[in-house]
Amino acid sequence: MHEIEKQMNWIYEPWPWYVSGPLIALVMFLLLIIGKKFGMSSNLRTMCTICGAGKTVDFFKFDWRAQRWNLIVVLGVIIGGFIAENYLSNTIAVDLNPKVVTDLQAKGFNNVGNGYMPDMLFSNDVFTDPKGLAILIIGGFLVGFGARYAGGCTSGHAISGLSDLQLPSLIAVVGFFVGGLTMIHLIFPLIF
Amino acid sequence: MRTIIYLAIGIFFGIILFKSEAASWFRIYEMFQFASFHMYGIIGSAVGLGIIAVQLIKRFRVNSIYGEKINIAPKEKSFSRYIFGGIIFGLGWALAGACPGPMFVLAGAGYLPILIVIAASIGGTFLYGLFKNKLPH
Numbered sequence: 001m002h003e004i005e006k007q008m009n010w011i012y013e014p015w016p017w018y019v020s021g022p023l024i025a026l027v028m029f030l031l032l033i034i035g036k037k038f039g040m041s042s043n044l045r046t047m048c049t050i051c052g053a054g055k056t057v058d059f060f061k062f063d064w065r066a067q068r069w070n071l072i073v074v075l076g077v078i079i080g081g082f083i084a085e086n087y088l089s090n091t092i093a094v095d096l097n098p099k100v101v102t103d104l105q106a107k108g109f110n111n112v113g114n115g116y117m118p119d120m121l122f123s124n125d126v127f128t129d130p131k132g133l134a135i136l137i138i139g140g141f142l143v144g145f146g147a148r149y150a151g152g153c154t155s156g157h158a159i160s161g162l163s164d165l166q167l168p169s170l171i172a173v174v175g176f177f178v179g180g181l182t183m184i185h186l187i188f189p190l191i192f
Numbered sequence: 193m194r195t196i197i198y199l200a201i202g203i204f205f206g207i208i209l210f211k212s213e214a215a216s217w218f219r220i221y222e223m224f225q226f227a228s229f230h231m232y233g234i235i236g237s238a239v240g241l242g243i244i245a246v247q248l249i250k251r252f253r254v255n256s257i258y259g260e261k262i263n264i265a266p267k268e269k270s271f272s273r274y275i276f277g278g279i280i281f282g283l284g285w286a287l288a289g290a291c292p293g294p295m296f297v298l299a300g301a302g303y304l305p306i307l308i309v310i311a312a313s314i315g316g317t318f319l320y321g322l323f324k325n326k327l328p329h
Contacts, residue, residue: 011211017230020212021237027205028238029245032264034197035256040292044317051314059321069198074296076202081300083203084210094218097227104221117217117289117303126305133308135287140295140309142284144316147292149327150277151267154291157278158235161267163242168267168274175278176285177224183286184224 012090028159036069039156041147043067043074085116092116107192135191150175206297215297217289224286273329284316 015023028038045060046067053060085092093114104112111119119125126132147153150172152161158176161169209215212234223231248254249262256262285291288309290298295313298306320327 014213015208015211017212017233018237020208020214021234022241023208024205024212024234024238025241025245027201027208028242030201032245032249032262033254033256034194035258035260035262036198037264040296041317044292044314045321047314048318048321053318053321057318057321059324060318069194072195072198073202073205076199076204077206077209077293077296078202078300079199080203080206080208081210081215081297082302083300084207084297085301088207088211094213094216096218096222097225100218100222100225100227103225104218112218115218116213116215116301117298121217121289122298122303122305124304132305136305136308137312139284139288139290140312141316141319142280143288143291143295143309144284144313144318145320146277146279146281146284146316147313148277148317148320150274150281153281153293154235154285155293157274159238159242162239163246164264164266165243165246166267168270171271171274172278172281175275175280176282178275179279179282179284180220180224180286181282182279183283184221187283187287 011088014091014095024159025163028155028163031073037156038160039070039152040074040077041144041153041156043070044144045148046071107188109192131191146179205293206300209294209297210301215290215294215301220286220289270329273327276328284313 031038046064049060049062049064054062094116096113101113109118109120121132121135126136150157152172157169157172162173213219214231214234219231222228246264250264254262290306290309292313295306295310299310
């Protein structure tokens, strides 16, 4: 019994890339095999439609019920996050490269290496911090705008599109990295 | 029945995203610093196996479990929308440290400020729809 327990303990530790990556491929495969496709950001468009955006903008004028299945996947993702954090984790500390820890601490981040998300942006104190709020709002806005402009996000382009050897997806992923590197290396020094 | 399948796949995906730490802001920062192989390993191995899976589905004309043809539509050809949209997305991904899948994982994990990110991303999507015809595609 003890042996089995020991072997099962890895579930409660952070999962290595060679477990996580193949499992993400499996998720994409499962969706294809049930006749659907893997893409998260299109749900944001569906949510606009549900909120009534179709009345003013044609882009949102479609029968959202055709996308109901994907909203249920999103509901599952939310539940999955709850289960993983509360029942499947001994620790939620992320074991980062020590250089990154020092670097972020110098930028004023205080729980680097001890938490899953930076307190500076994701503790409830942020609700009264104008700078933190601005970062979350601008960040989210760019993600939503950019994902729809590019026609997909990390799941739709980086995983699904590249798996189908789509050149447009490669261009989009290059764009993701140009944007991400610009933010971290050129813009972060101005804001942190 | 189908609803349960969608829900189960979502739960499975949410757990993977959380446990892999792909939903951690810190991991995204570390990735863009090229300071760890972790995120590259996740995306690389997912794409590597994904290519094999998609090729097999196409080569053997695999049907879905409901017996319908699996249709993997090619992306429409363009350069500007993918590069401009991609760059805008990347700027936000690095700043908020979350893309559309992990956003919902973090909501479930109880990080309330992510709700602001989600609301803003819905706002960004709406604004794209509003200005779609004025943007180069």
